[in-house]
Amino acid sequence: MNISPRKPEWLKMRLPGGPQYGKVKDVLSRMGLHTICREARCPNLAECFSKGTATFLILGNTCTRNCLYCNVSHDIPNKPNDDEPANLVKAIRMIDLHYVVITSVSRDDLDDGGASYFVSCVEKIRAELPGCGVELLIPDFRGSTKALQQVFDSHPNVISHNMEVASALFDRIRPEGNYRLSLQLLKHIKRLNEECAQQYHVTAKSGFMVGFGETRKDIEVLLSDIVATGCRYVTIGQYQQPTMRHWPVAKYYHPEEFAEIKTMASAMGFDHVESGPHVRSSYRASFACPKPYQWTNSF
Numbered sequence: 001m002n003i004s005p006r007k008p009e010w011l012k013m014r015l016p017g018g019p020q021y022g023k024v025k026d027v028l029s030r031m032g033l034h035t036i037c038r039e040a041r042c043p044n045l046a047e048c049f050s051k052g053t054a055t056f057l058i059l060g061n062t063c064t065r066n067c068l069y070c071n072v073s074h075d076i077p078n079k080p081n082d083d084e085p086a087n088l089v090k091a092i093r094m095i096d097l098h099y100v101v102i103t104s105v106s107r108d109d110l111d112d113g114g115a116s117y118f119v120s121c122v123e124k125i126r127a128e129l130p131g132c133g134v135e136l137l138i139p140d141f142r143g144s145t146k147a148l149q150q151v152f153d154s155h156p157n158v159i160s161h162n163m164e165v166a167s168a169l170f171d172r173i174r175p176e177g178n179y180r181l182s183l184q185l186l187k188h189i190k191r192l193n194e195e196c197a198q199q200y201h202v203t204a205k206s207g208f209m210v211g212f213g214e215t216r217k218d219i220e221v222l223l224s225d226i227v228a229t230g231c232r233y234v235t236i237g238q239y240q241q242p243t244m245r246h247w248p249v250a251k252y253y254h255p256e257e258f259a260e261i262k263t264m265a266s267a268m269g270f271d272h273v274e275s276g277p278h279v280r281s282s283y284r285a286s287f288a289c290p291k292p293y294q295w296t297n298s299f
Helices: 019-031 045-050 084-095 115-128 145-153 167-173 179-196 216-228 255-268
Strands: 055-058 099-104 133-137 158-160 203-210 233-238 272-276
Touching: 019 084, 055 084, 055 115, 084 115, 099 115, 115 133, 115 145, 145 158, 145 179, 167 179, 167 216, 179 203, 179 216, 203 216, 216 233, 216 255, 233 255, 255 272
Parallel strands: 055 099, 099 133, 133 158, 158 203, 203 233, 233 272
Antiparallel strands: none
16 A cells, blocks of 8 residues: 555644533543444544544444445454443433444444444433434445334434445445445435425435545536435545554645535436535535424324
């Protein structure tokens, strides 16, 4: 692998700090909860923690897959913690969150890929914090439509599934994933919405990073593939190499280039596009959520 180019000035972030950052960190520690912010070394950790937001990582912090861009550890995971949904609600209340993003490591060792744990978290939040918006950033569940149906029927506001990488590099960087399968998952969310007619609607969302070595045409193809599934919300950010063991950065995109990509995506039909060097899938996540957050009891 080649050595990544020098990081430009516009990618530099301030160090974490402040009372709200300390509060979030303390609550997570006390509740025994993980965040993808810390596990994946997200560049927005300081900003999000300081504003009292976090993307919760359920089902442990050990992934069964080994994507070459990701800093989350990979090995044989421990048994899921059945107290996690209750601890999650306690943390949400203590931090006083009004919109929550919940994601997980891939758990190919579980029969449903962890879908039932997502459902338990949503049900617990709906029961105790009905005014809280809920976004789920899910793995591919190995293509299980049954698992996706479970998650959909728990009525989150948003279901997000990231493509992460352009198709030209997907198999090399995400060898245990499947590009077409991920697109099918996004397409199935649209079908489930159509089946529900006007009863309720779950917003579909996706995201990816650039800087792996993809071409502009690769980005255009990826955006075209995503919008063709019916997904209208997308996030686009700069890949940053977590350690020397990970895939190297081939290019640091300038903010003006991200603006151009946003223009391209908007022209293709996306309703909301977050595109910038520091953007991640949960960045300003509540913008993708229709308001009000509250669900009716008529399901």
